[in-house]
Amino acid sequence: MITKKLSGIFLVATILLMSGGNVFAQLVNNGAKIFIDQNALLYVGDKAIHNYGSILNNGEMIVEGDWVNNRSTVFALESNGKVIFTAKRATFSGAGTTSFPRLVFSGLGIFEVKSNVDVRLSLDLGDAEVHLDDSQLHLDNSGSSLFRNKGFISTLGSGQFVRYMDAGQEYVFPLGSSKLGIMRFVAIKSKDASVIGASFYDKDPSVDGYSRFSKENAIVGVNDSYYHVLKNWKGSGAVDVSFYTAGTEKYTTLVNWTTKSTWDRVFPVSTQDNSSFFPGLSKSFASQGVKLMSGVDVPFAFAEVTNAGPLEIYNAFSPDGDGKNDTWEVKNIDAFPDNDLKIFDRSGNLVYRMGGYHSSKYWDGQNASSGTYFYVLRVKIDGKDQFFKGSITMVKN
Known part of the structure; x- marks a missing residue:
């Protein structure tokens, strides 16, 4: 193996270290300032190790092996x-975060x-699998900066693909699992300029503390093969x-893990046909x-x-100020703001509308005494008015 150790100052136009048509060069930078001019190429046929120094890259750098960064800064701003990484299998490691242009x-x-790993300007996954093992891949450019053919990102542990987003623009997170295929x-x-991360885990969520058996009554079963995680970093x-x-x-349908440590339905959810969007x-x-929620x-x-x-729709509540069941709750009503509620006493008198x-406006019963009441709730669901009727038992101590 030919190892190239750089410790001085080099102006690089093109470096090709070849033997019989094969490249065996390893690059170890121990303090060099490397300049790759426009239209120039720095070819590393094996591992690239960065200990000290910097690279000003305005051309191309090809690496056929692992990437090791032991410092925080490699490429000049x-x-x-x-x-370009071309290996069939390679590892990114080291103590420092690498910011690639x-x-x-x-x-x-x-x-x-x-x-x-941070990527400032553009990320091209090609046909590769990029596996994030307790690490983050940040794509900093909020424009059209992600390219791929059949490539995808897989995650493990706290691994996450993080994207910077402009308000109102849609961004794709191409996640997958080679284990599950x-x-x-x-x-x-x-809705606003933000930073969002996404992960995909090819395992039962119960393994990570999100028990599939802790769920609301309407949920029959939660997928035991895989789940996603989203995280709001900014915005x-x-x-x-x-x-x-x-x-x-x-x-x-779609469910998420709530602050009550249960799986519950996400509202509203629509099922769409996207046969022309992503193959498969x-x-x-x-x-x-x-x-x-932030963080x-x-x-x-x-x-x-x-x-x-x-x-x-709950049929009883107890507005006694103990912080439990103090208001009459209609679960998921927030997802259907076009609604109207009327509550009547036994004599048919309207006591609340x-x-x-x-x-944030749940009825607290303060204008009425203990007893049984009747409700009529109109809700527009999927473009149609639906009516719900029933009784409410209010108990005050």
């Missing part, structure tokens, strides 16, 4: 060239990323999100106005539910 994965390689992309549109966390799956997907991902579950992992999964309607009944 003015760099706008490509760094333009990162390209070429061929059918598997690239295991064990240390954080599936792709499960996510597309996210943020309001209000997003429209679509989870793409195969047309043969047996599950019928002809179906999606889409929801608008999903709220992601919190939010797991999502596909699930099977009963034929129950989207609302869960509210247009746009909402969790």
